[in-house]
Amino acid sequence: MIIGVDRYANLPPLPGVRNNLKALKAALTDRTIGGMPKKNCRIVSNPRTVTAALKPIEEAVRAARDTLIVYYAGHGFLDSRPEGLYLTLPGTEPGKVHSGIPYTWLSSALGTRTPPKRRIIILDCCYSGSVIRRMSVGTMSGTMSTAAATQQASSQLGEALFEGMDSLEGVSYLLTSTPWNVEALAPEGEEHTAFTGEFLRVLREGIPGPGPESAAANPAAAPPPHDHLSLEAIYREVRRALREKNRPLPQQQAQNGIEKLPFVRNRAARPAPPPGQTSQTDRTGESGESGPPGQNGRPGTPGEPGQASDVGSSGSAGTASPSGPPGTARSPVSPAPPAPEAVKARKVRRRALISVLCVAVVATAVPAAVWWQSRDDEPSSGACSDDVALIGHSDALNGVEYEGAVPVDGLSGLAMSGPSRAWALADNTPGRIFDLDLGTSGAAPPAARAVHLRTLRPTGGGRFDGEGLVLEKGGRTVLVASEAGPSIRRFRVSDGAETGRIELPRNLVEWAGPENLEALGASPDGRYLYAGMEAPLFRDGKARGRSLLRIQRFKGTPGGAYVPDKQFAYQSAAGLRVSELVAMGGDRLLVLETNHAEGQGNAVRVFGADLSRAKDVSQVASLQSEPVDAFAKKWEPVDLVTCPRGAAATAQPQSNPLLENAEGMALGTAPLASGPYKGRLPLFIVSDNNNSPHQITRVYALAIRTGRTGTGSGTGLGTEARTGTEARTGATAGAG
Template sequence: MGEAGGVPGAAFDPAESACVIVGVDTYASLTPLPAVRNNLKALKAALTDRTIGGMPKRNCRVVLNPRTITAALRPVEQAVQAARDTLIVYYAGHGFLDSRQEGLYLTLPGTEAGKVHSGIPYTWLRSVLGTRTPPRRRIVILDCCYSGSVIKGMSAGSMAGAMSTASATQQASSRLGEALFAGMDGMEGVSYLLTSTPWNVEALAPEGEEYTAFTGEFLRVLREGIPAPRPVPAEGAADAGPSAGAASPPSGDPAAHLSLEAIYREVRRSLWEKNRPLPQQQSQNGIEKLPFVRNRAVRPVRPAPQAPQGPQGEHGAGGAPPEADDGATEEQTAARAQAVRKGRRRALVSALCVAAVAIPSAWWWQSRGDEPSSGPCSDDVALIGHSDALNGVEYEAAVPVDGLSGLAVAGASRAWALADNPPGRIFDLDLGTSGAAAPAARAVDMRTLHPTGGGRFDGEGLVLEKGGRTVLVASEAGPSIRRFRVSDGVETGRVELPRNLVEWSGPENLEALGASPDGRYLYAGLEAPLFRDGKARGRGLLRIQRFTGTPGGAYVADKQYAYQSAAGLRVSELVALGGDRLLVLETNHAEGQGNAVRVFGADLSRAKDVSGVASLQSEPVDAFAKKWEPVDLVTCPRGGAAAAQPQLNPLLENAEGMALGAAPLSTGPYKGRMPLFLVSDNNNSPHQITRVYALAVRLDRGAD
């Protein structure tokens, strides 16, 4: 923080300031977060270090694992009464969203999944901070899932169901017009808000790292400082790349200090480079531009002498900045000059970005025409091509071909695609290729599904049964697996689910469905964990249910396997290869970064049958399916691809359907590989694209 006794309104006075650092690392029923304990200890050390924050240790209180709401909020209330200048309140732990106006809930050690009353509404914390009493500045830093929901203009109010997570928030955010909370301003009683994620994104606690992803970078900046302006992604444009802008201390900041704005920019830049959730900030009255902590990367230099002002400006005839004569070395002077040039270029780039976004009809980003549109993505997967021919199309000029969330190959170049929009439809697609060439998909037929038995139906996974007369559909709502006749779309029966998949499922459950090539086995995959299973360091502890039976006949529950998703991702689809081997599509959407699309292989043959296991939290790693990763689509060629929102690779979209081709490729550079088709769900949004992908995949490898 600024010098003690600094000029009011120009810097923080650490002697008159306080901090309350709250965190939960141990839970009775949720995943433990061991990195949080490290966060708390290190953050207090930094804020009370005389070379960084300079706050007296007695003014900074750590609250680890408060058992009750009172135990968590009373220290904040006491600090409000004690601090006269600045109060910093930090929280790290699990966070969740509720459909009511409270939005974000912070958790306690006893918080239970599905029980809103066991958490702390963020609005309660905000009310404790008050508005009419000292301190003059209130800084809130939140490191938890969906923390960006407290930023003004972000809302969870349109979500359905309590404790909504990825799919509900993604559906809301895809409209890019998130409904504001009526009358709710996250800045009430707060001078500055810093959150670890956007409002619809989960925070990360990467396995093997000492701190959580956001706080680790925040601590690094406090400890190391910022030696020189560095590139950052532009606000609201995460794909702008490292050359999009530079973070420099705001005008007027002492060179030896960092502002909250400078810290935020550097943390954001670093997280962007690591493809991790991006922090968000909001402030009042320019507090973010004031000196906050000492910049440990800048050593004091002797004051610059007054330069005579010449007729050509305040820096004299040569126009040199005053830094040129402050005793710095030639290297330092050159670095400063380069920083000035970068700042000028940054202003131009920012203006161009604003202009591009302001044109409603323009794509957000499109790759150059000279970049390849096909080629290797990894050792095991190559991109044959993609097609946006279905985007914005209506079948027979009446029914939009969108919301495609499931895919099943019906022939060499034919497939059925499942739309999750009510009442539920399947479209007969001519893919325009058997896989050797880029697709050129078009809808040639359609069936409307007719579910029976009442209740909501939300089809997500699709299997075309052997013989082509019936399809099986996994419905997220319910949940259920239903059989429909292809000829007229009438429901003819259901597959009975095990009790635990019904009684302990959340709003995100049955998403993926696949059948073995001979139809003997049916596999159903969960998108998100059961309430009892939860997550481990951001990785979903999921279940894949295997059924045995015959195509068109009865299927009965057989074995249940444990599967761990990658951090921050959820299962969208699976393809059964035979021999209890699967391809699993894992995806997610992060506001400001776009989509993540990765395909994993899974070997269930040696995994434990967890049908009778109440919770996967206590299961050892060898109880889970063995995994390998054939491809992350971000590594695929991007030529010719367009994106209607920020993406790390414009090829990426909200892929939800996946199906293996009918036969190996017989020609071309990838002869012998199997074609793999993906389709994206545009969520009925003008800001997302219905896209079909054709990949060539090697299937002769497995888990190490």
């Protein structure tokens, strides 16, 4: 069963999916690849209802006796309900789960008590890895590192999604295009989606063995390619190719060793003929006269050349039959000349991505082993964009313990307490605030160190997870945004005691998901507080991969009462979440947007946002119905991937080793008085290492150009370089 949706009424079209369906059927029914009878391979394109999508699967289950393959490609989205992943239909609407198909329904349609013996599911959509239950090392056939599995297990959202699910109930093998928190890609200018394009390439071209020179030099270490490919071999080759292109990495899960059985013929296999003979296979591609042991009906080892797999041998519905008719075994065929589409697929294009196969995103950081260290001669400072330069970065806090007892890690919030001093909030339990000496006013690279520690004492019970920090005017109290709850709490600096809370609007509490209140900032005069949501409310959802978020403004006085004032709509960049915001005055903000994707690394971008002309959406039930001009105006001062690499080390694959899991951000209190960036304001960012040895606690010092207005072209930050608080008010900023 090959199911795909490429045309949508409310979501972006996916022309690559249409190409996927035809090409996959052609490969599976090609006698030199899959050998499946065409009558047993059915395409279901753009099913309009749940019944139209699932009924063909139920019919295939009744007809198949040996192996059933179900492939789905299209948009996918996540929900925090136990169903987790939803597959989409042409009429699916963003944010409305009832308009999609829960994956659990598809899995249920496969049944468990009747033939076929083997059920194979291949999913090419966003967040498809979420159906792999728990993603534990013991059940993943080695597809994830221990570090990644540990991080996955620690994700409370992941636990909520997988609670009560058993993705392999009735399924022998599961292959997904992405990890659980990553968007799938449909690259512009490419014939197929990213994952399926590589999957088809492997089917069409096979997996060659080493070259003749390598084999001659060391025959024992250079075996010839197998004449059949297992699902495991295909998976590893697809994963390798996608990693090289810095694209999302597939995941697999299997039962009973099915992943090691022969699945399709290996088109790259070409056994060497005996000396003095020309292989009949080279001439006709049909003969079984010569070949490795185990061919022509002789026994072999499962997964090794020569053994005919019983996968698909019955020729029943949805069955792949790589070894020919039942009871026969055939020699490998000569590789066919590469098809034009295969040649085209080899060309790596560096183009913008116009589509992601999803309508929602959930993010976490997934660590890996240290793999890259930049050269010492690479610059460690310099321009990142027209308006932002990197002064430098410091890893001096990484792995450090305050007074030899308390790890300085989990830093998620940052607030300036002086030109070169900042308070950093740790999100682990119990909540702590570290007083940091940054070692610079921004004119030289930072050399951060922790000089004091304050332990917070929340009241009222329940979990506390501090993410956003505001140092109130006067320095006697701090405000902390807790994701758990959610809540905004005030703490006394002298003893860390909680002294009160700020009431949140009802919709931010009742409709918030596991990733909610993340960012907190105050205007320079303390009159306004701004609280930002990390992920959309359940009713808001996404539009074309972009989170539809809310920023709540409160009005009050520092140390006194704050009450909800206005609510603004904010749209994140595709695939990113809001980690922090800085209020500059005049309803203008700097917004830190980040994400992490396994195999791709971190994304860290800073946006300017002008809320002054955005609609008050306090009474709007869902942002899905709001026009684009109701949202905050945005521009992008900097994407940190463009900053100099310097001597930065990284603990995981990154497009720029400088990047880490940035979560806290604060704007300096005065313009730089010296150095190459004199007159600019310093901007400090701190990363959260998630209490993991596989990530780094890093402090960044940036210099931002002021004096120009923020515009849609991405220049300026909407402030003027004057002095002190006045420089931060942004009173002369344009509309953005």
